[in-house]
Amino acid sequence: MSDTSATLKRRLPRIGGAGFVWLGIYAAILLGWAGVVIMSRGLPGADLPAEIWESLCAAAAEADLGALFLMWALMVLAMMLPTAVPAFRTYDDLRQAGAGTTAGFVALVTGYGLVWLIGAGAGAVAQWALSRAGLLSPLGQSLSPWLTSGLLIVAGGYQFTRFKDACLSKCRMPMTFFMERWKPGARAALRMGVDLGIVCFGCCWALMLLAFVGGTMALWWMGLATLFMTFEKLPGLGRFLTRPAGIVLICAAPLPFVV
Template sequence: MTRDAASTVPPLRSGNLLPARKFVVAWSLMGLIALFCWLVVVAQAGDIGTGAGTMGMALPFFLLLWAVMMAAMMFPSVAPVAVTWVRSIGRQSSGYVRAARTAEFAGGYVLAWTLFGLLVYGILALTGELVAGHPTAGRWIGATAFLLAGLQQFSPLKDLCLRHCRSPLGQLMRYAAYRPRARDLRVGMHHGLYCVGCCWGLMIVLVPLGSMNMAAMAAVSVVIFVEKLWRLGTVFATVVGVVFVALAVVTALGLFPGVLVPGLSPSGADMKMMG
C-alpha cells in the first residue's frame, strides 16, 4: 500500500468495536495517567534542568524517567488501541479485570519504549562527551538528528508502522491467537515495537534539543497524536518530515539557536543558586 493509499485508511475510532461512552471513559482514564506522568516529568525537569547529554543521570534513573516520559507522551495516542484490544477480547470480563488487562497492555507497551531508551541513553552519553570536548560538534549533531528524523518520516518503515498504528484492528484479531498467559503484556509490547518503528525519528530530535526539554516533548507528543488519529495523519507526517529536513539545513548553517551545548543550559539547582 502506498502512502497516498494509506492516507485513505481511517484511524481507529470509537465506533469500530466499543460503545462510545465506555470508550471515552476508558480513554479519559489513560489520559489522566498521562497527565500524572507529565506532572512527574515536569517536577523532575525542574531539578535536573535541560542540557546536553545524560546530564549526569545514571542509567537506572534515566530508564525509569524515560518510561514515565513515554507514558506521558504516548498514552493519549495509544489509549484507543489498548482499550479496544481489552474490550474486544474480554467483553464478558468485569471492570476490574479489564482495568488489570489494560494495565498489563500498557506495561508491555512502555517496556518496548524502555528498551529503546537504552539506545537513547547510549546516544546521549556519546554525544555529550563529544560536545564537551568539541563544542562546535553540537551543531552537526543537531543537524544529523534533524536530518535522520526527517528522512525517517518518508521511509517505508515509517509508512508500514504508521499504517499499523492508525488501523491496527486486523493485527489485534491476530493477537487473539496468542496463548493466554501474559498475552496482554506481549500484545502491548508488540504494538509498542510498531510505535517505536513509527516514532523513533521524532524521539531522536530530543538529543539536540534536550531530553528533558518540556516544550520539545510537548511538540513531539502533539505530532504523534495527530499522525495516528487525524484523518490526514499521513499527509501531516510528510509535512513534518519536510520541516525536519529544513531544520537540519538551518542547524548546519548555525542559524538555529535551540541546539544545546554543555554549559548554556544550567540546571534547576544552579538557577536557584544564582537566584
C-alpha cells in the first residue's frame, strides 16, 4: 500500500456496525414511503397502475390477508419508524458510552419492529373485517357516518386517558425508559425493543384507526399522521398537542352526519 493510500484510509470516515444499523433504519423508512407512493400513484415510465391500491383493498373482501398485510407493513415502516428515531438515538448514545453493543442495537430495533408488524397484522384483519361488512370503500375509507364518527370519538377520547399519558411519558423520556429496564446483552435489548414497541403502540393505536377515516390509501393522511405522532412524542412540543388534538377530533365527530 502506498503512503498516499494509507493516508486516505486513515482520513476517510469509517462506518461502524452501528452506522449500518442506522443505514438500515433509514433505508426501511425510505422503502416504506417509496412502496406506498408507488402503489398509490404508479411508477413513472412503467406499466404499474395507480389502481393497485384499490386491488389491494378489494382483496380485503376476498379474504386476501397476505396482500393487506403487505400494505399495512409498508405503512408501518413509513409511519412508525420515524417516531422511534429519538429512542434509537438514545440507545446508540448509551452504546457509544460503553453500556451497550451493536448487537444490542440491532436487537432493540428488531424487537420494536416485531411489535409493529403484529400491529400491521391487526390492521389488516380489521380492514378485512370492515370491508366484508361493507363499511369500507375500495380505498379503505369509511362508508358509514356512524363508523367515522365512532372512530373520531375513540381517537379523540383516548387523547385524554391516563394510559395515553403513561405511554407518552415513556416515549418522551427515552433515557429514563432505558435506565428503568437496563440489562446487558442482546436478549435484554430485544426485550427493551419489544417494550418500546408496546409503549409506542399504546401511544398511537387510536390515531392509526383514523386510517379508516382518511382512507388507508391516502398519502396526505399518512404524512400528516406521521408528523403529528412524531411531534407528539417530543418532550417540549408534544405536551401542547395531545389534548388539543383530542378536542378537535371529538368536535369533528358530528361532521360525517352533516357533510
